Amino acid sequence: MVTLAEVARHAGVSASTVSYVLSGKRSISTPTRERVELSIRELGYHPNAGARALASSRSNIIALMVPLRTDIYVPVMMEIAIAVATTARAHGFDVLLLTGEEGPEAVRRIAGSSLADAMILMDVQLHDERLPLLRESERPGVLIGLPADTTGLTCVDLDFAATGTLCVEHLAGLGHRELAVIGEAAAVYERHTGFAERTVEGIRSRARDLGVRVLHRPCEGGFAAMAGTLARIFDERPGTTGFIVQNEAAVEPLLNLLRQQGRAIPEDVSVVAICPEQVAVQASVSVTSVAIPAQEMGRRAVEQIVAKLQGRAADEIELLKPELTIRASSGPAPAAG
Known part of the structure; x- marks a missing residue:
C-alpha cells in the first residue's frame, strides 16, 4: 500500500504539504497542489478515510441530490452522477446519492448533520425552493443548473x-x-x-x-x-x-x-x-x-466543490459553450411551391 510519505517523495514536497493538500487546511500554491495531486493519481494513493475524517472533522463525502422523476431523461442524469462519483473519488471523496424528491428537506438534512462536507444539486428550477437553505448553509454547495437568481451561488451548466x-x-x-x-x-x-x-x-x-x-x-x-x-x-x-x-x-x-x-x-x-x-x-x-456535455458538467461541479473545501474558490457561474454538429437530418428549406 502506498504511503503518504511515498507520495511526498514522489512529488518532491514534505509530508505535511501532502497532508495540507488532502485536508485543505492550508492554502497551497496551485503548481505545488497540482504536482501533489498528480503524484497521488500516478501512485494510486488512497488515504485512510476514517483517519482523515478524524483528523479534519470531515466525512470526505459529497452529497449529490438527483431527484429522479418520471418526466426527465434518466440516462443523462445518471451520466452526470457517474462523472461526479468518479471525479470525487479521484480527489479522495465518496458520494452520497439522494434521489428522492425531498426538496428543501434534503438540503436541511445535509446542512444540519455530519453526513457530508458539501452538496451538489441537480434538476435546478428557476425559483428552486432549496436555494435559500443552500445560501444559509455553512457547507459548500454547487448547482448543476442555473436558477433565475444566481446571487451567492456557484453554478455549472451548459449555456x-x-x-x-x-x-x-x-x-x-x-x-x-x-x-x-x-x-x-x-x-x-x-x-x-x-x-x-x-x-x-x-x-x-x-x-x-x-x-x-x-x-x-x-x-x-x-x-x-x-x-x-x-x-x-x-x-x-x-x-x-x-x-x-x-x-x-x-x-x-x-x-x-x-x-x-x-x-x-x-x-x-x-x-x-x-x-x-x-x-x-x-x-x-x-x-x-x-x-449535452454530461461528463464535463459533473467533473467541473466536483472541481468547484473541492476548490471551495480547500478555500481556493469564490462563487462562480460557469456556462459551457454549446457546439452544434451537422449531420444528415438538416438541409436547405424546400423551395416555396
Missing part, C-alpha cells in the same frame, strides 16, 4: 439559452422560416426547470431577431404522444419545415412519423436535436445536434 440560439441560427441559415419546438413533458415547464425554460427563451429571442416564426409544444415522448403533438403542429402551422427537439424520447418517434407521412428528411423537413451524442448518432437518420 442552454445559447444552445437554443444556435439551433435557430442553423435552421434559419438554411432558409427555414417556420420552426416547431418539440419540448420536454409539460410538467418540466410547470416546475420552471431551468434548462428547459432557458432553451425556449434562447430560441424565441433569436427567432424574433431573424424574423422566424416558432411554435413550441411540450411532448410526453413516445410514439403515441409524438403522433398527437405532430398532428397538432401541422394543423396549426402547415408550413413548418424545421424542428428543434429537446426531448430524447421524442427524437426517433418524430423521425419515423415524418417518414410515414411522406416527408423526406432533410429534403422536406429538417430536424435538430438537443440531446446526448449517442441518441443523435444512433437514430435512424443521424441527427444534427447540440450534445
Whole structure:
C-alpha cells in the first residue's frame, strides 16, 4: 500500500504539504497542489478515510441530490452522477446519492448533520425552493443548473439559452422560416426547470431577431404522444419545415412519423436535436445536434466543490459553450411551391 510519505517523495514536497493538500487546511500554491495531486493519481494513493475524517472533522463525502422523476431523461442524469462519483473519488471523496424528491428537506438534512462536507444539486428550477437553505448553509454547495437568481451561488451548466440560439441560427441559415419546438413533458415547464425554460427563451429571442416564426409544444415522448403533438403542429402551422427537439424520447418517434407521412428528411423537413451524442448518432437518420456535455458538467461541479473545501474558490457561474454538429437530418428549406 502506498504511503503518504511515498507520495511526498514522489512529488518532491514534505509530508505535511501532502497532508495540507488532502485536508485543505492550508492554502497551497496551485503548481505545488497540482504536482501533489498528480503524484497521488500516478501512485494510486488512497488515504485512510476514517483517519482523515478524524483528523479534519470531515466525512470526505459529497452529497449529490438527483431527484429522479418520471418526466426527465434518466440516462443523462445518471451520466452526470457517474462523472461526479468518479471525479470525487479521484480527489479522495465518496458520494452520497439522494434521489428522492425531498426538496428543501434534503438540503436541511445535509446542512444540519455530519453526513457530508458539501452538496451538489441537480434538476435546478428557476425559483428552486432549496436555494435559500443552500445560501444559509455553512457547507459548500454547487448547482448543476442555473436558477433565475444566481446571487451567492456557484453554478455549472451548459449555456442552454445559447444552445437554443444556435439551433435557430442553423435552421434559419438554411432558409427555414417556420420552426416547431418539440419540448420536454409539460410538467418540466410547470416546475420552471431551468434548462428547459432557458432553451425556449434562447430560441424565441433569436427567432424574433431573424424574423422566424416558432411554435413550441411540450411532448410526453413516445410514439403515441409524438403522433398527437405532430398532428397538432401541422394543423396549426402547415408550413413548418424545421424542428428543434429537446426531448430524447421524442427524437426517433418524430423521425419515423415524418417518414410515414411522406416527408423526406432533410429534403422536406429538417430536424435538430438537443440531446446526448449517442441518441443523435444512433437514430435512424443521424441527427444534427447540440450534445449535452454530461461528463464535463459533473467533473467541473466536483472541481468547484473541492476548490471551495480547500478555500481556493469564490462563487462562480460557469456556462459551457454549446457546439452544434451537422449531420444528415438538416438541409436547405424546400423551395416555396
